[in-house]
Amino acid sequence: MSKIKTLPDFTKSPTIDQTSIIEKASRFQKRSIKKETKIFGLKLALNMIDLTTLEGKDTPSKVKQMCYKAQHMHDSYPDLPTAAAVCVYPSMVSIAKKEVKGSGVKVASVSTAFPAGQAPLSVKIDDTKFAVDSGADEIDMVISRGKFLNGDYNYVYDEIATIKEACGKARLKVILETGELGTFDKVRRASDIAIHAGADFIKTSTGKISPAATMPVTLVMLEAIKDHFYKTGKMVGMKPAGGISNAKLALHYLVMVNEVLGADWMNNTWFRFGASSLANDLLMQLEKQRTGIYQSSDYFSID
Amino acid sequence: MGKKDLNTGLKLGVDSKWQYSPAPESTSHINLKKKYDLFIDGKWVAPSSGKYFDTINPATEEKIADIAEANEKDVDKAVKAARKAFGPWSKLPAKERAKFIYRIARLIQERAREFSVIESLDGGKAIRESRDVDVPLAAAHFFYNAGWADKLDYAFPGKKPEAIGVAGQIIPWNFPLLMAAWKLAPALACGNTVVLKPAETTPLTALKLAELVQEAGLPDGVVNIVTGAGSTGSSIVNHNDIDKIAFTGSTGVGKIIQKSIVGTNKRATLELGGKAANIIFEDAPIDQAVEGIINGIYFNQGHVCCAGSRLFIEEPVYDQVIRKLKDRINTLIVGDPLDKNTDIGAINSKAQLKTIKDYIKIGKKEGAEFFEGSCSLPSKGFFCKPTLFTGVAQSNKIVQEEIFGPVLAVQTFRSVDEVIKKANNTPYGLSAGVWTDKGSKIFNLTSQMRAGVVWANTYNKFDPASPFGGYKESGFGREGGLHGLSAYLNLN
Secondary structure: OOOOOOOOOHHHOOOOOHHHHHHHHHHHOOOOOOHHHHHHHHHHHHHOEEEEOOOOOOOHHHHHHHHHHHHOOOOOOOOOOOOOEEEEOHHHHHHHHHHHOOOOOEEEEEOOOOOOOOOOHHHHHHHHHHHHHOOOOEEEEEOOHHHHHOOOHHHHHHHHHHHHHHHOOOEEEEEOOHHHOOOHHHHHHHHHHHHHOOOOEEEOOOOOOOOOOOHHHHHHHHHHHHHHHHHHOOOOEEEOEOOOOOHHHHHHHHHHHHHHOOHHHOOOOOEOEEOOOHHHHHHHHHHHHHHOOOOOHHHOOOO | OOOOOOOOOOOOHHHOOOOOOOOEOOOOOOOOOOEEOEEEOOEEEOOOOOOEEEEEEOOOOEEEEEEEOOOHHHHHHHHHHHHHHHHHHHHOOHHHHHHHHHHHHHHHHHOHHHHHHHHHHHHOOOHHHHHHHHHHHHHHHHHHHHHHHHHHHHHOOOOOEEEOOEEEEEOOOOOHHHHHHHHHHHHHHOOOEEEEEOOOOOOHHHHHHHHHHHHOOOOOOOEEEOOOOHHHHHHHHHOOOOOEEEEEOOHHHHHHHHHHHOOOOOEEEEEOOOOOEEEEOOOOOHHHHHHHHHHHHHHHHHOOOOOOOEEEEEHHHHHHHHHHHHHHHOOOOEOOOOEOOOOEOOOOOHHHHHHHHHHHHHHHHOOOEEEEOOOOOOOOOOOOOOEEEEOOOOOOHHHHOOOOOOEEEEEEEOOHHHHHHHHHOOOOOOEEEEEOOOHHHHHHHHHHOOOOEEEEOOOOOOOOOOOEOOOHHHEEOOEOHHHHHHOOEEEO
């Protein structure tokens, strides 16, 4: 076997029909999720959350509080899963790592000059290495959208491949920031680049730009993952982030994953929600299923 | 990429551990009588023969109600009532006529849930479709045509639009309420009166519509609804005092109708069968095209005259499309029409199920490669899995004949000219679909396709403003839009 890897021509990525993909995404929302299906889905969604704090005002105390919540979502409800991960800036990784030790909750760190990514490659590499050395299990990088929109796909590809190398054993999530890409065709092209360059996950958004994750955009990315799987048999994970704040919408995302990629993706190794406020709505719905009544939001902790 | 099928064990949908719990739409809110008489001259009247037949739920095979069987005498009574009502109705100021039609539209919207449930109970279609397609579109047709009622002079400038008279309308069982709306709305808007016969397996929503007609206060005799089978239909067609026949149904019956009205002054529009080509080019948005194939052939269990039943795939993307199509088919849920998660409901009747199964046998016998969805079927009722045949040619029977079920016949092609020839190589010409990213290719194809409707990068989309109808053995005349109105007018 030759080791020379030939790259596909990314300008030949499949095209997306906008009207049809929006319509198709809305069809998943017509599924009616009830009873056991609902409880299973709510718990699964809870277990797929990357609890996130990415603010200039983040402090060790704030991060510690969030880490506790990630492990104790709602202790009065028996046998609830933990969050999948906590997602923080590199400077907070070592604190988070200590807080979630032994719980199975992963520590994810944004890097590569998140959220804009407007820094030299050397800075981005250092940023990533610092996070990994501090104990990050996962790295959430941003692509250089300026270069991408400029048509410099090789630069974007090389940058992702370089960061992947800097990640070592940490899993790499590549944020496309779909809200800045403009068309579904470009989302698909960026997804293909990220996947080929070695992304373990592709992720919609930083959460700093609107629109963030939408179902049609996520569907475009799931199709890119599916095509890659068809061609190579290799799985890539998906993380919609931002804008998913209620349980009903989260369940519809799960329906979409289930029907586009199938059962193998229905776990937090391959699917995540980048969301923080989602957790309490899932908990509220779980309590509603258990007790038959809605409780006030004051009964669910805010961390 | 290469052509080989890696068969990496991708598991989708029904194989998943995450099965959807039943989510049935409630039937507690619907109001159905045990027995339905004929709706003639604004009143419910018993059939002169005293005969009734059963309408059943095809998903459970249980009887829902007794339906009156109209004979020649009853039809005559209905036509006389319509004739009597025609004068005053056609002379009513058009804006007053419009008010009645608007009222019907609003009443359908108000009772949308009830109509959806009854449509699914009586016909077997998935509630997702009757709720999201049939009932809203039916209301839209009444709204659209009501809007034209007092603007006909502007719709046909330089002409003097006048109502024709009494229209005899015979509708099929695949979209019972929607077809009633397609027929009634333009006829009434143009000032005609109507004798309408719903199909014998799906009379309920038309009869419920008669209740709305009463509630809307339409003058007696403007709308008459008579139920029965083929002989009732033939009584309508052959009645001397009918001015116009509007028929939607099979090409076989369409031919009989045309023969029977030869030498009379009756005008006719016939919307008949189809065997539409759905064409996928290699530059198509493949995943969306796959969804379009699904919507094209499995919508309403394939009981659609414009269904995309002949699929043409350009050879370079053949393997990819087929693989994606099969995976998608495996996620389709067949079952209880009233369950909100059901994608494909029940086949309309035992007879139709047999027809479909016979064609599947023929396809297998002809040596085509057969595939069907991995879903399970309910033990009772008339159900059929979504199926497809590959390795077929234009010479195969399952490619030539309309099956009217969830059976797709797949062929490959190499060039634009070839696919245009093959798409047109059928006695039918109702609809077609084309999937490509290139606008010029769409225009080239649509201008050469002999089909009444050509969808580009979508399929089975309907709008009251868009005319619908066929070429060749798919019939003549158009329904919907201005063309649909002109079929109910004398334009001098």
